[in-house]
Amino acid sequence: MKIAIIGQGYVGLTISAFASEFYEVVGFDTNQNLVDNLNRGISHIEGVQSSIIEKWIKSGRYKATTNGRDIADVDIVIVAVPTPLTSNRQPDLSFLQSACKTVGENVTREVLIINESTSFPGTLRSYIKPMIENFSSSPAEHLYAISPERVDPGRSDFNQKNTPRLYAGLSKEASERTREFYSKFCDNLIEVSSPEVAEAAKLFENTFRQVNIALVNEFAQIAHSLGISVYETLDAANTKPYGFMKFTPSAGVGGHCIPVDPTYLAAVAEEHGAPATFIRRANEVNLEMSEYIVRRVAEDNGGSLKGKNILVVGVAYKPNVADVRETAAELVIEHLRSQGAVVSWHDDVVGNWKGESSSPLQGADIAVVVTKHDSVDEEKILASAPYVFDTTGKVKGVNGL
Numbered sequence: 138m139k140i141a142i143i144g145q146g147y148v149g150l151t152i153s154a155f156a157s158e159f160y161e162v163v164g165f166d167t168n169q170n171l172v173d174n175l176n177r178g179i180s181h182i183e184g185v186q187s188s189i190i191e192k193w194i195k196s197g198r199y200k201a202t203t204n205g206r207d208i209a210d211v212d213i214v215i216v217a218v219p220t221p222l223t224s225n226r227q228p229d230l231s232f233l234q235s236a237c238k239t240v241g242e243n244v245t246r247e248v249l250i251i252n253e254s255t256s257f258p259g260t261l262r263s264y265i266k267p268m269i270e271n272f273s274s275s276p277a278e279h280l281y282a283i284s285p286e287r288v289d290p291g292r293s294d295f296n297q298k299n300t301p302r303l304y305a306g307l308s309k310e311a312s313e314r315t316r317e318f319y320s321k322f323c324d325n326l327i328e329v330s331s332p333e334v335a336e337a338a339k340l341f342e343n344t345f346r347q348v349n350i351a352l353v354n355e356f357a358q359i360a361h362s363l364g365i366s367v368y369e370t371l372d373a374a375n376t377k378p379y380g381f382m383k384f385t386p387s388a389g390v391g392g393h394c395i396p397v398d399p400t401y402l403a404a405v406a407e408e409h410g411a412p413a414t415f416i417r418r419a420n421e422v423n424l425e426m427s428e429y430i431v432r433r434v435a436e437d438n439g440g441s442l443k444g445k446n447i448l449v450v451g452v453a454y455k456p457n458v459a460d461v462r463e464t465a466a467e468l469v470i471e472h473l474r475s476q477g478a479v480v481s482w483h484d485d486v487v488g489n490w491k492g493e494s495s496s497p498l499q500g501a502d503i504a505v506v507v508t509k510h511d512s513v514d515e516e517k518i519l520a521s522a523p524y525v526f527d528t529t530g531k532v533k534g535v536n537g538l
């Protein structure tokens with residue numbers, strides 16, 4: 138069987154690496170540079186080793202392409218393209234639309250199309266299917282299914298094989314064929330009654346995290362005002378063996394999922410006249426954390442940050458990945474600069490970001506730790522500035538959340 142995977146990013150390339158063991162895979166992406174590198178056996182995703190890509194290329198099981206005609210003869214199409222927010226924080230389905238165009242124009246025989254991109258309930262039925270049909274000039278009646286991706290980049294204990302996967306087709310045949318496809322490399326497949334349930338479950342999973350992160354971020358502020366340790370309090374609460382799940386405070390939420398997916402759920406809720414109060418407020422609380430942190434840093438440093446050399450340590454959105462999408466570091470830096478601080482950042486995992494390079498971990502007046510990669514030495518952070526503010530709970534003996 139031949140599979141086309143549209144989008145070769147975190148999700149698409151991860152699936153490509155697993156699927157190539159059992160199927161012939163064509164990885165379609167619009168980014169020529171990325172495709173060239175993949176065809177040279179160079180992976181850009183932490184969880185996918187270059188040696189794996191190289192192996193599949195050599196064996197003829199995998200190739201990357203920007204040419205839509207290369208997906209004309211496949212049996213299954215997987216869609217894994219970005220679903221971000223627009224500048225006014227509304228669902229942006231433009232990448233999905235362009236993926237539907239590629240599929241509609243090039244796939245003329247009947248195939249199974251599975252969407253893995255995260256979007257609101259109804260996307261498969263009311264957006265993807267009609268869009269592909271609209272771009273298609275062939276009478277082929279495709280099968281459609283959804284199987285939302287749950288990959289957590291940088292995580293080694295849960296992967297494609299042992300993370301349970303939800304799925305649902307628009308027809309019984311689509312569901313059956315979807316199960317057959319994933320069962321080769323996923324141990325636990327869970328069918329739900331409709332694509333809308335699968336789409337909503339994915340959004341709710343990330344909304345659950347967003348709301349609980351906001352709650353703990355608010356609690357960190359309460360704990361500080363009460364003069365007690367948020368971490369000790371959370372550890373104490375976590376001794377309860379049921380009814381409690383520990384989340385830890387941070388400078389905010391980042392990545393492609395938690396700051397974005399809940400807004401997809403809120404948008405569809407409001408469109409249907411249902412309230413999304415928690416979701417909206419949680420988003421605000423998380424966004425406000427950067428301002429709160431900068432206020433605390435200023436308070437500890439005589440009230441003004443003007444002219445101070447501030448080093449932000451860690452700009453990736455989470456430890457041990459190079460991903461900077463929606464990173465909380467961006468807002469922290471913005472607020473520090475608006476206070477007149479001279480800001481540089483250190484993050485050797487990210488290297489280059491927004492036209493700036495990682496600075497040495499030394500010589501600052503103030504260091505603000507936003508993300509602590511395992512490779513960054515705690516002693517070096519402590520020696521980098523006379524005042525260190527830690528938002529991660531990983532640097533001991535300094536001020537922080």
Ligand SMILES: NC(=O)c1ccc[n+]([C@@H]2O[C@H](COP(=O)([O-])OP(=O)(O)OC[C@H]3O[C@@H](n4cnc5c(N)ncnc54)[C@H](O)[C@@H]3O)[C@@H](O)[C@H]2O)c1
Nearest residue numbers: 144145146147148166167168217218220235236254255286
């Ligand atoms: N990254 C995660 O941890 C994660 C986890 C679960 C679900 N998701 C969801 O999966 C989807 C993909 O996310 P990602 O993290 O892989 O994104 P990504 O940005 O890492 O990769 C997307 C890739 O799609 C390519 N692309 C854009 N438009 C395209 C088009 N029209 N045709 C072909 N390729 C195109 C881009 O060049 C990029 O390489 C999103 O909906 C996201 O919400 C992501």
